[in-house]
Amino acid sequence: MKRWAWLCMLCLAFQANAGGRDHAVGTLLKTEGLSADPRAGSQSMATLERGERVEILERQGGWLKVKARQITGWLRYLSVKHGEMSKSGVDAGGILSLAGGRAGTGEVVSVAGIRGIDEEQLKSAQFNEREYAKLEGYGVSREVAQQFARSGGLRARVVEYPTQPVAVSQPQGIPR
Amino acid sequence: MRKWGAILVLFAAVAMVVPMVYAFELDLKRLGDALKGVTGKKSDSSAQGLGLDLNDVKNVLTAARISEQDEIRIGREIAGNLLGVAPLVEDAALQQYVNKVGRWVASQSERPDLPWRFGVIDSTDINAFAAPGGHVLITKGLYRLLDNEAQLAGVLGHEIGHVVRKHHLDILQKSSMIDIGKDLVKDRVGGGDVIKNLIGNGAEICARGLDKNAEYEADRIGMILAARAGYDPYGLADVLQAIGHVAKDSSSIRLLFKTHPLPDDRLLRLGEAMGERLDTMTDVLQLRERFYRLKN
Numbered sequence: 001m002k003r004w005a006w007l008c009m010l011c012l013a014f015q016a017n018a019g020g021r022d023h024a025v026g027t028l029l030k031t032e033g034l035s036a037d038p039r040a041g042s043q044s045m046a047t048l049e050r051g052e053r054v055e056i057l058e059r060q061g062g063w064l065k066v067k068a069r070q071i072t073g074w075l076r077y078l079s080v081k082h083g084e085m086s087k088s089g090v091d092a093g094g095i096l097s098l099a100g101g102r103a104g105t106g107e108v109v110s111v112a113g114i115r116g117i118d119e120e121q122l123k124s125a126q127f128n129e130r131e132y133a134k135l136e137g138y139g140v141s142r143e144v145a146q147q148f149a150r151s152g153g154l155r156a157r158v159v160e161y162p163t164q165p166v167a168v169s170q171p172q173g174i175p176r
Numbered sequence: 177m178r179k180w181g182a183i184l185v186l187f188a189a190v191a192m193v194v195p196m197v198y199a200f201e202l203d204l205k206r207l208g209d210a211l212k213g214v215t216g217k218k219s220d221s222s223a224q225g226l227g228l229d230l231n232d233v234k235n236v237l238t239a240a241r242i243s244e245q246d247e248i249r250i251g252r253e254i255a256g257n258l259l260g261v262a263p264l265v266e267d268a269a270l271q272q273y274v275n276k277v278g279r280w281v282a283s284q285s286e287r288p289d290l291p292w293r294f295g296v297i298d299s300t301d302i303n304a305f306a307a308p309g310g311h312v313l314i315t316k317g318l319y320r321l322l323d324n325e326a327q328l329a330g331v332l333g334h335e336i337g338h339v340v341r342k343h344h345l346d347i348l349q350k351s352s353m354i355d356i357g358k359d360l361v362k363d364r365v366g367g368g369d370v371i372k373n374l375i376g377n378g379a380e381i382c383a384r385g386l387d388k389n390a391e392y393e394a395d396r397i398g399m400i401l402a403a404r405a406g407y408d409p410y411g412l413a414d415v416l417q418a419i420g421h422v423a424k425d426s427s428s429i430r431l432l433f434k435t436h437p438l439p440d441d442r443l444l445r446l447g448e449a450m451g452e453r454l455d456t457m458t459d460v461l462q463l464r465e466r467f468y469r470l471k472n
Contacts (some may be wrong), residue, residue: 029440029443029444029447030444030447039455040451040452040455061410061454061455061457061460062409062410062450062454062455076447077410077413078410078413078443078444078446078447078450079443079444079447081417081420081439081440081443082417082420082421083417083421117261117262117299117301117303117315117431118383118430118431119380119383119431121261122257122258122261122379122380122382122383123379123380123383125257125258125260125261125378125379126257126260127253127256127257127259127260128256128257128259128260128263129256131256131259131260131263131264132252132255132256132259134264134271135255135259135264135293135295135311136293138264138268138271138272138275138293138294138295139275139279139291139292139293139294140272140275140276140279141279142279142283142288142289144276144279145275145276145277145278145279145280145283146280146283148276148277148280149276149280149405149406152325152461152463152466153406153461154280154405154406154407154461154463155406155459156283156284156404156405156406157403157404157406157457158404159400159403159404159453159454159457160400160453161396161397161400162396162400162449162450162451162453
Protein backbone atom coordinates (compact mmCIF):
# COMPACT_ATOMS: atom_id res chain seq x y z
CA MET A 1 0.00 0.00 0.00
CA LYS A 2 2.74 2.35 1.03
CA ARG A 3 4.59 1.50 -2.16
CA TRP A 4 1.57 2.51 -4.27
CA ALA A 5 1.32 5.79 -2.48
CA TRP A 6 4.96 6.51 -3.32
CA LEU A 7 4.44 5.54 -6.96
CA CYS A 8 1.44 7.85 -7.23
CA MET A 9 3.39 10.70 -5.76
CA LEU A 10 6.24 10.06 -8.17
CA CYS A 11 3.87 10.05 -11.14
CA LEU A 12 2.28 13.28 -10.04
CA ALA A 13 5.63 14.93 -9.56
CA PHE A 14 6.75 13.75 -12.97
CA GLN A 15 3.62 15.06 -14.66
CA ALA A 16 3.87 18.41 -12.98
CA ASN A 17 7.45 18.65 -14.11
CA ALA A 18 6.70 17.65 -17.70
CA GLY A 19 3.78 20.06 -17.84
CA GLY A 20 6.01 22.92 -16.83
CA ARG A 21 8.48 22.09 -19.57
CA ASP A 22 5.95 21.81 -22.37
CA HIS A 23 4.63 25.28 -21.75
CA ALA A 24 7.65 27.33 -20.81
CA VAL A 25 6.57 30.76 -19.78
CA GLY A 26 8.36 34.02 -20.42
CA THR A 27 7.83 37.62 -19.37
CA LEU A 28 8.69 40.61 -21.54
CA LEU A 29 11.46 42.80 -20.15
CA LYS A 30 10.47 45.64 -22.50
CA THR A 31 7.69 46.61 -24.83
CA GLU A 32 8.36 45.02 -28.21
CA GLY A 33 6.64 44.16 -31.46
CA LEU A 34 5.79 40.51 -32.10
CA SER A 35 7.60 39.75 -35.35
CA ALA A 36 6.20 37.54 -38.07
CA ASP A 37 9.68 36.11 -38.76
CA PRO A 38 12.90 35.74 -36.75
CA ARG A 39 14.70 38.63 -38.45
CA ALA A 40 15.04 42.36 -38.04
CA GLY A 41 12.57 44.46 -39.99
CA SER A 42 10.01 41.72 -40.39
CA GLN A 43 6.34 42.61 -40.05
CA SER A 44 5.09 43.33 -36.52
CA MET A 45 1.84 41.57 -35.75
CA ALA A 46 1.18 43.10 -32.35
CA THR A 47 2.89 45.27 -29.79
CA LEU A 48 3.44 43.35 -26.58
CA GLU A 49 3.81 45.29 -23.35
CA ARG A 50 6.59 45.08 -20.82
CA GLY A 51 5.62 42.56 -18.17
CA GLU A 52 3.30 40.67 -20.52
CA ARG A 53 3.48 36.88 -20.35
CA VAL A 54 4.15 34.72 -23.34
CA GLU A 55 4.39 31.02 -24.00
CA ILE A 56 7.85 30.07 -25.27
CA LEU A 57 7.73 27.52 -28.07
CA GLU A 58 11.31 27.36 -29.38
CA ARG A 59 14.54 29.26 -29.76
CA GLN A 60 16.36 30.05 -32.99
CA GLY A 61 19.64 31.91 -32.56
CA GLY A 62 18.85 35.27 -31.00
CA TRP A 63 15.11 34.79 -31.39
CA LEU A 64 12.35 33.07 -29.45
CA LYS A 65 9.20 31.72 -31.04
CA VAL A 66 6.37 32.61 -28.69
CA LYS A 67 2.61 32.57 -28.45
CA ALA A 68 0.86 35.57 -26.97
CA ARG A 69 -2.75 36.81 -27.28
CA GLN A 70 -3.40 33.73 -29.43
CA ILE A 71 -0.84 34.90 -31.98
CA THR A 72 2.38 33.03 -32.72
CA GLY A 73 5.41 35.12 -33.57
CA TRP A 74 8.99 35.97 -32.69
CA LEU A 75 10.66 38.10 -30.00
CA ARG A 76 14.32 38.90 -29.31
CA TYR A 77 15.90 36.38 -26.97
CA LEU A 78 17.32 39.19 -24.81
CA SER A 79 13.91 40.84 -24.43
CA VAL A 80 12.28 37.96 -22.60
CA LYS A 81 12.87 36.75 -19.09
CA HIS A 82 12.34 33.02 -18.91
CA GLY A 83 10.06 31.27 -16.53
CA GLU A 84 7.33 32.21 -14.14
CA MET A 85 7.94 34.96 -11.69
CA SER A 86 8.03 33.15 -8.43
CA LYS A 87 9.11 34.22 -5.01
CA SER A 88 10.81 30.97 -4.19
CA GLY A 89 12.77 30.65 -7.41
CA VAL A 90 12.42 27.79 -9.86
CA ASP A 91 14.41 24.92 -11.21
CA ALA A 92 17.29 26.88 -12.67
CA GLY A 93 19.03 23.83 -14.11
CA GLY A 94 15.94 23.04 -16.14
CA ILE A 95 15.60 26.62 -17.32
CA LEU A 96 19.16 26.64 -18.57
CA SER A 97 18.81 23.52 -20.63
CA LEU A 98 15.58 24.87 -22.05
CA ALA A 99 17.38 28.04 -23.07
CA GLY A 100 19.82 25.81 -24.92
CA GLY A 101 16.94 24.29 -26.82
CA ARG A 102 17.03 20.97 -24.99
CA ALA A 103 14.74 19.20 -22.59
CA GLY A 104 15.79 19.75 -19.01
CA THR A 105 17.63 17.25 -16.89
CA GLY A 106 15.24 17.90 -14.02
CA GLU A 107 18.17 18.53 -11.68
CA VAL A 108 17.19 20.82 -8.89
CA VAL A 109 19.86 23.16 -7.68
CA SER A 110 20.17 22.78 -3.98
CA VAL A 111 22.01 25.64 -2.41
CA ALA A 112 20.05 26.49 0.69
CA GLY A 113 21.42 26.38 4.18
CA ILE A 114 25.10 26.61 3.35
CA ARG A 115 27.02 29.74 4.15
CA GLY A 116 28.20 31.53 1.05
CA ILE A 117 31.37 33.52 0.47
CA ASP A 118 30.79 36.75 2.39
CA GLU A 119 32.56 40.03 3.03
CA GLU A 120 34.00 38.92 6.35
CA GLN A 121 35.66 35.88 4.85
CA LEU A 122 37.09 37.94 2.01
CA LYS A 123 38.45 40.57 4.38
CA SER A 124 40.17 38.06 6.62
CA ALA A 125 41.38 35.78 3.82
CA GLN A 126 44.91 34.40 3.94
CA PHE A 127 47.03 33.81 0.86
CA ASN A 128 47.06 30.11 -0.05
CA GLU A 129 50.47 29.31 -1.59
CA ARG A 130 49.72 25.69 -2.35
CA GLU A 131 46.44 26.36 -4.14
CA TYR A 132 47.93 29.27 -6.08
CA ALA A 133 50.73 27.02 -7.30
CA LYS A 134 48.11 24.51 -8.43
CA LEU A 135 46.21 27.26 -10.25
CA GLU A 136 49.38 28.26 -12.08
CA GLY A 137 50.08 24.65 -12.96
CA TYR A 138 46.70 24.23 -14.66
CA GLY A 139 47.33 27.05 -17.14
CA VAL A 140 47.52 26.06 -20.80
CA SER A 141 49.21 27.72 -23.78
CA ARG A 142 47.40 29.42 -26.65
CA GLU A 143 48.43 26.54 -28.89
CA VAL A 144 46.88 23.91 -26.62
CA ALA A 145 43.68 25.97 -26.42
CA GLN A 146 43.61 26.34 -30.20
CA GLN A 147 43.99 22.61 -30.67
CA PHE A 148 41.19 22.02 -28.17
CA ALA A 149 38.93 24.47 -30.02
CA ARG A 150 39.64 22.83 -33.35
CA SER A 151 38.83 19.38 -31.99
CA GLY A 152 35.41 20.70 -30.97
CA GLY A 153 34.79 22.20 -34.41
CA LEU A 154 35.04 25.79 -33.16
CA ARG A 155 36.07 28.40 -35.70
CA ALA A 156 37.31 31.85 -34.72
CA ARG A 157 35.70 34.79 -36.50
CA VAL A 158 35.73 38.55 -36.60
CA VAL A 159 33.02 40.23 -34.52
CA GLU A 160 33.42 43.87 -33.52
CA TYR A 161 32.60 45.09 -30.02
CA PRO A 162 29.43 47.16 -29.99
CA THR A 163 29.81 50.79 -29.12
CA GLN A 164 28.14 51.70 -25.88
CA PRO A 165 24.47 52.43 -26.53
CA VAL A 166 23.66 56.12 -26.35
CA ALA A 167 20.15 55.79 -25.02
CA VAL A 168 19.51 53.22 -22.35
CA SER A 169 16.21 52.44 -20.77
CA GLN A 170 15.89 52.97 -17.06
CA PRO A 171 16.02 49.72 -15.14
CA GLN A 172 12.57 49.03 -13.83
CA GLY A 173 10.93 46.18 -12.01
CA ILE A 174 8.51 43.98 -13.82
CA PRO A 175 4.91 44.32 -12.69
CA ARG A 176 3.69 41.10 -11.18
CA MET B 177 55.72 87.44 -9.69
CA ARG B 178 57.59 85.54 -12.37
CA LYS B 179 58.05 82.70 -9.92
CA TRP B 180 54.29 82.36 -9.39
CA GLY B 181 53.73 82.49 -13.10
CA ALA B 182 56.17 79.65 -13.62
CA ILE B 183 54.46 77.58 -10.94
CA LEU B 184 51.10 78.18 -12.60
CA VAL B 185 52.44 77.13 -15.97
CA LEU B 186 54.01 74.03 -14.44
CA PHE B 187 50.78 73.18 -12.68
CA ALA B 188 48.80 73.60 -15.87
CA ALA B 189 51.30 71.44 -17.72
CA VAL B 190 51.01 68.64 -15.17
CA ALA B 191 47.21 68.86 -15.19
CA MET B 192 47.23 68.56 -18.96
CA VAL B 193 49.69 65.73 -19.08
CA VAL B 194 48.26 63.49 -16.34
CA PRO B 195 45.27 62.27 -18.37
CA MET B 196 47.52 61.86 -21.40
CA VAL B 197 49.84 59.61 -19.49
CA TYR B 198 46.91 57.58 -18.36
CA ALA B 199 45.55 57.21 -21.85
CA PHE B 200 48.70 56.69 -23.84
CA GLU B 201 51.21 55.48 -21.26
CA LEU B 202 53.50 58.35 -22.15
CA ASP B 203 57.15 57.84 -21.40
CA LEU B 204 58.12 59.52 -18.12
CA LYS B 205 61.55 60.60 -19.27
CA ARG B 206 59.99 62.51 -22.11
CA LEU B 207 57.51 64.01 -19.70
CA GLY B 208 60.36 65.20 -17.49
CA ASP B 209 61.97 66.80 -20.52
CA ALA B 210 58.70 68.40 -21.46
CA LEU B 211 58.35 69.93 -18.01
CA LYS B 212 61.83 71.32 -18.25
CA GLY B 213 60.82 72.90 -21.50
CA VAL B 214 57.72 74.47 -19.99
CA THR B 215 59.60 76.02 -17.07
CA GLY B 216 62.29 77.21 -19.43
CA LYS B 217 65.02 75.92 -17.14
CA LYS B 218 67.65 73.34 -17.82
CA SER B 219 67.68 70.91 -14.94
CA ASP B 220 65.76 69.24 -12.10
CA SER B 221 67.28 71.67 -9.64
CA SER B 222 65.29 74.45 -11.21
CA ALA B 223 62.08 72.72 -10.28
CA GLN B 224 63.39 72.39 -6.76
CA GLY B 225 64.06 76.10 -6.85
CA LEU B 226 60.34 76.55 -7.41
CA GLY B 227 59.67 74.48 -4.31
CA LEU B 228 58.70 71.45 -6.36
CA ASP B 229 60.45 68.13 -6.42
CA LEU B 230 60.30 66.71 -9.91
CA ASN B 231 60.51 63.24 -8.43
CA ASP B 232 57.25 63.85 -6.66
CA VAL B 233 55.66 64.88 -9.92
CA LYS B 234 57.00 61.72 -11.51
CA ASN B 235 55.62 59.58 -8.71
CA VAL B 236 52.18 61.06 -9.06
CA LEU B 237 52.27 60.33 -12.75
CA THR B 238 53.63 56.81 -12.24
CA ALA B 239 50.53 56.06 -10.22
CA ALA B 240 48.48 56.12 -13.37
CA ARG B 241 50.58 53.53 -15.11
CA ILE B 242 51.00 50.13 -13.63
CA SER B 243 53.21 47.79 -15.61
CA GLU B 244 51.92 44.43 -16.76
CA GLN B 245 54.36 42.80 -14.38
CA ASP B 246 52.90 44.71 -11.42
CA GLU B 247 49.41 44.04 -12.65
CA ILE B 248 50.11 40.30 -12.53
CA ARG B 249 51.58 40.62 -9.04
CA ILE B 250 48.51 42.48 -7.79
CA GLY B 251 46.27 39.86 -9.38
CA ARG B 252 48.30 37.09 -7.79
CA GLU B 253 47.68 38.57 -4.36
CA ILE B 254 43.93 38.84 -4.93
CA ALA B 255 43.57 35.37 -6.48
CA GLY B 256 45.76 33.75 -3.80
CA ASN B 257 43.57 35.25 -1.09
CA LEU B 258 40.41 34.08 -2.82
CA LEU B 259 41.91 30.60 -2.87
CA GLY B 260 42.44 31.05 0.86
CA VAL B 261 38.67 31.42 1.21
CA ALA B 262 37.82 28.54 -1.13
CA PRO B 263 40.41 26.12 -2.57
CA LEU B 264 40.27 24.66 -6.08
CA VAL B 265 37.90 21.75 -6.65
CA GLU B 266 40.00 18.60 -6.52
CA ASP B 267 39.33 17.47 -10.05
CA ALA B 268 42.27 17.91 -12.41
CA ALA B 269 40.21 17.04 -15.51
CA LEU B 270 37.71 19.78 -14.63
CA GLN B 271 40.43 22.40 -14.08
CA GLN B 272 42.19 21.49 -17.33
CA TYR B 273 38.92 21.66 -19.22
CA VAL B 274 38.07 25.12 -17.86
CA ASN B 275 41.59 26.35 -18.70
CA LYS B 276 41.29 25.19 -22.31
CA VAL B 277 37.91 26.87 -22.80
CA GLY B 278 39.06 30.01 -20.98
CA ARG B 279 42.32 30.35 -22.85
CA TRP B 280 40.57 29.91 -26.18
CA VAL B 281 38.10 32.67 -25.31
CA ALA B 282 40.87 34.92 -23.93
CA SER B 283 42.82 34.37 -27.16
CA GLN B 284 40.05 36.32 -28.94
CA SER B 285 40.60 39.35 -26.69
CA GLU B 286 43.01 42.26 -27.13
CA ARG B 287 45.28 40.74 -24.48
CA PRO B 288 45.76 37.16 -25.68
CA ASP B 289 49.24 36.76 -24.25
CA LEU B 290 48.64 37.43 -20.56
CA PRO B 291 49.43 34.37 -18.43
CA TRP B 292 45.74 33.42 -18.24
CA ARG B 293 44.77 31.10 -15.36
CA PHE B 294 41.30 29.71 -14.78
CA GLY B 295 40.01 27.74 -11.82
CA VAL B 296 36.82 26.29 -10.33
CA ILE B 297 36.76 26.92 -6.59
CA ASP B 298 35.07 24.71 -4.05
CA SER B 299 32.14 26.82 -2.93
CA THR B 300 28.38 26.39 -3.26
CA ASP B 301 28.13 30.14 -3.75
CA ILE B 302 27.01 31.27 -7.20
CA ASN B 303 29.68 33.71 -8.36
CA ALA B 304 32.80 34.26 -10.46
CA PHE B 305 35.80 36.49 -9.85
CA ALA B 306 38.45 38.12 -11.94
CA ALA B 307 41.75 39.51 -10.74
CA PRO B 308 44.24 41.63 -12.70
CA GLY B 309 46.83 39.99 -14.89
CA GLY B 310 44.68 37.12 -16.19
CA HIS B 311 43.25 35.39 -13.10
CA VAL B 312 39.70 34.03 -13.36
CA LEU B 313 37.93 31.94 -10.73
CA ILE B 314 34.41 30.55 -10.92
CA THR B 315 32.58 28.82 -8.08
CA LYS B 316 31.36 25.26 -8.22
CA GLY B 317 27.89 26.62 -7.43
CA LEU B 318 27.87 28.66 -10.64
CA TYR B 319 29.50 25.88 -12.69
CA ARG B 320 26.70 23.57 -11.59
CA LEU B 321 24.13 25.88 -13.21
CA LEU B 322 25.77 25.49 -16.61
CA ASP B 323 24.59 23.06 -19.24
CA ASN B 324 26.92 23.56 -22.19
CA GLU B 325 30.35 24.87 -23.16
CA ALA B 326 28.99 28.05 -24.77
CA GLN B 327 27.54 29.08 -21.42
CA LEU B 328 30.88 28.47 -19.72
CA ALA B 329 32.57 30.51 -22.46
CA GLY B 330 30.14 33.38 -21.84
CA VAL B 331 30.78 33.42 -18.09
CA LEU B 332 34.56 33.25 -18.52
CA GLY B 333 34.32 35.89 -21.25
CA HIS B 334 32.63 38.28 -18.81
CA GLU B 335 35.49 37.85 -16.32
CA ILE B 336 38.08 38.13 -19.12
CA GLY B 337 36.39 41.44 -19.97
CA HIS B 338 37.13 42.76 -16.47
CA VAL B 339 40.80 41.82 -16.85
CA VAL B 340 41.19 43.19 -20.36
CA ARG B 341 39.63 46.55 -19.45
CA LYS B 342 41.55 46.66 -16.11
CA HIS B 343 38.39 47.34 -14.12
CA HIS B 344 39.95 46.31 -10.79
CA LEU B 345 43.05 48.42 -11.35
CA ASP B 346 40.79 51.42 -11.98
CA ILE B 347 39.17 50.92 -8.59
CA LEU B 348 42.53 50.49 -6.88
CA GLN B 349 43.89 53.60 -8.53
CA LYS B 350 40.88 55.67 -7.57
CA SER B 351 41.15 54.61 -3.94
CA SER B 352 44.92 55.03 -3.53
CA MET B 353 46.17 56.63 -6.69
CA ILE B 354 49.30 58.32 -5.47
CA ASP B 355 50.59 55.60 -3.19
CA ILE B 356 50.29 52.81 -5.68
CA GLY B 357 52.73 54.14 -8.22
CA LYS B 358 55.13 55.41 -5.60
CA ASP B 359 55.22 52.21 -3.59
CA LEU B 360 55.40 49.92 -6.58
CA VAL B 361 58.46 51.81 -7.75
CA LYS B 362 59.97 51.50 -4.26
CA ASP B 363 59.02 47.86 -4.21
CA ARG B 364 60.80 47.11 -7.46
CA VAL B 365 63.95 48.74 -6.18
CA GLY B 366 63.77 47.27 -2.68
CA GLY B 367 62.58 43.80 -3.71
CA GLY B 368 60.16 43.69 -0.78
CA ASP B 369 56.50 42.85 -0.96
CA VAL B 370 54.71 46.15 -0.71
CA ILE B 371 51.69 45.05 -2.68
CA LYS B 372 50.09 43.51 0.37
CA ASN B 373 50.23 46.80 2.23
CA LEU B 374 49.01 48.66 -0.80
CA ILE B 375 45.83 46.80 -1.56
CA GLY B 376 45.21 45.60 1.96
CA ASN B 377 43.70 42.20 1.82
CA GLY B 378 43.43 41.63 -1.89
CA ALA B 379 40.23 39.64 -1.80
CA GLU B 380 38.39 42.53 -0.17
CA ILE B 381 37.98 44.19 -3.54
CA CYS B 382 35.76 41.25 -4.54
CA ALA B 383 33.40 42.07 -1.69
CA ARG B 384 33.17 45.73 -2.67
CA GLY B 385 32.50 45.08 -6.33
CA LEU B 386 32.94 47.28 -9.38
CA ASP B 387 30.61 49.94 -10.69
CA LYS B 388 27.57 48.94 -12.69
CA ASN B 389 28.90 50.21 -15.99
CA ALA B 390 31.97 48.00 -15.63
CA GLU B 391 29.64 45.01 -15.23
CA TYR B 392 27.57 45.97 -18.28
CA GLU B 393 30.76 46.41 -20.27
CA ALA B 394 32.06 43.00 -19.16
CA ASP B 395 28.74 41.47 -20.26
CA ARG B 396 29.11 42.96 -23.73
CA ILE B 397 32.71 41.79 -24.00
CA GLY B 398 31.83 38.31 -22.71
CA MET B 399 29.16 37.88 -25.34
CA ILE B 400 31.35 39.15 -28.17
CA LEU B 401 34.39 37.08 -27.15
CA ALA B 402 32.25 33.92 -27.03
CA ALA B 403 30.97 34.79 -30.51
CA ARG B 404 34.50 35.38 -31.81
CA ALA B 405 35.50 31.99 -30.38
CA GLY B 406 32.77 30.31 -32.41
CA TYR B 407 30.34 29.68 -29.56
CA ASP B 408 26.64 30.43 -29.38
CA PRO B 409 26.91 34.05 -28.18
CA TYR B 410 23.77 33.74 -26.07
CA GLY B 411 25.42 31.42 -23.54
CA LEU B 412 26.02 34.29 -21.11
CA ALA B 413 22.38 35.35 -21.47
CA ASP B 414 21.31 31.77 -20.64
CA VAL B 415 23.30 31.99 -17.42
CA LEU B 416 21.83 35.40 -16.54
CA GLN B 417 18.40 33.84 -17.02
CA ALA B 418 19.31 31.05 -14.63
CA ILE B 419 20.79 33.40 -12.05
CA GLY B 420 17.57 35.39 -12.18
CA HIS B 421 15.72 32.30 -11.06
CA VAL B 422 17.74 31.55 -7.99
CA ALA B 423 15.79 32.71 -4.96
CA LYS B 424 16.85 36.26 -4.17
CA ASP B 425 17.14 35.51 -0.46
CA SER B 426 19.41 32.51 -0.96
CA SER B 427 22.74 33.04 0.81
CA SER B 428 24.48 31.45 -2.17
CA ILE B 429 23.73 34.44 -4.38
CA ARG B 430 23.79 37.30 -1.89
CA LEU B 431 27.29 38.53 -2.72
CA LEU B 432 26.70 38.32 -6.47
CA PHE B 433 23.54 40.41 -6.23
CA LYS B 434 25.29 42.86 -3.93
CA THR B 435 28.13 43.42 -6.39
CA HIS B 436 26.27 43.14 -9.73
CA PRO B 437 23.23 44.76 -11.34
CA LEU B 438 20.15 42.52 -11.42
CA PRO B 439 19.98 39.94 -14.24
CA ASP B 440 16.91 41.55 -15.86
CA ASP B 441 18.76 44.84 -16.26
CA ARG B 442 21.82 43.06 -17.59
CA LEU B 443 19.75 41.23 -20.22
CA LEU B 444 18.08 44.48 -21.25
CA ARG B 445 21.38 46.31 -21.59
CA LEU B 446 22.82 43.47 -23.64
CA GLY B 447 19.80 43.56 -25.89
CA GLU B 448 20.16 47.31 -26.43
CA ALA B 449 23.88 47.05 -27.11
CA MET B 450 23.74 44.07 -29.47
CA GLY B 451 20.72 45.01 -31.58
CA GLU B 452 20.97 43.12 -34.87
CA ARG B 453 24.73 42.67 -34.59
CA LEU B 454 24.70 38.91 -34.03
CA ASP B 455 21.72 38.05 -36.22
CA THR B 456 23.76 36.90 -39.17
CA MET B 457 26.05 34.56 -37.24
CA THR B 458 25.89 30.99 -38.42
CA ASP B 459 27.52 27.69 -37.43
CA VAL B 460 27.86 28.70 -33.81
CA LEU B 461 28.22 25.85 -31.35
CA GLN B 462 26.94 25.10 -27.86
CA LEU B 463 28.96 21.88 -27.41
CA ARG B 464 26.64 20.34 -24.87
CA GLU B 465 28.08 16.87 -25.39
CA ARG B 466 31.64 17.96 -24.67
CA PHE B 467 30.71 19.99 -21.58
CA TYR B 468 32.49 18.57 -18.53
CA ARG B 469 29.97 17.46 -15.93
CA LEU B 470 30.84 17.63 -12.25
CA LYS B 471 31.27 14.28 -10.55
CA ASN B 472 29.53 15.40 -7.40
